[in-house]
Amino acid sequence: MELIKELRSKQKEIEGLTSLVTNSVEEKDMREMAAEELLEAVEEEKRLQHELFRTLLPKDEADERDCILEVRAGTGGEEASLFAMDIFKMYEKYSQNNGWKFDTIDIMESAVKGYKEASGTISGSGVYGKLKFESGIHRVQV
Structure with missing residues (x-):
């Protein structure tokens, strides 16, 4: 409820500021x-909307589990x-920045020292919850 109240307050503030911008013809500084x-x-309204949306999503039981990349x-x-190879190393650094433990299981290198597979x-805390929507040539699973 606090987020909704804060969002409504921000929306009223935006209405007032919009009115002020369009109606104060004489006062350029104002x-x-x-x-x-x-x-x-x-920007604050967008942040509040995003935060409200996240709080309304149901929690997934697997969000706190570890994962394999x-x-x-x-x-x-x-x-x-x-x-x-760049993607794999990016996830390794991302994991370290978030305080998670990253362990390499297997790497199959290509002829130019890239990764065919890795x-x-x-x-760590909340790993799968943060990474579960990642997709592309890589995948994350529980």
Whole structure:
């Protein structure tokens, strides 16, 4: 309820600032200040809407579990294997930045030192919940 109240309050603020921007023809400084505040208020409204949406989603029981990450080179030859290597290393660094444990399971290198296939485990608080919607040439599973 607090988020809804805060969102409604922000929407009223946006209405007032919009009115001020469009109606204050004579006062240029006032209009410019209101326009800056309006941009900030709109960004805050988007953040509040996103946060409200997240709180309304049901919790998945698997969100707190660890996961396995698999990355495979797609169509594209050696460039694809280099891209797969970059993706795998990106997830490794992302895991470290989030305080998760990343362990490499297997890497199959290509001729130019890229990765044809790579897999690893990611352990930590809320890992699967953060990564479950990842898709592409890589996949995340429980």
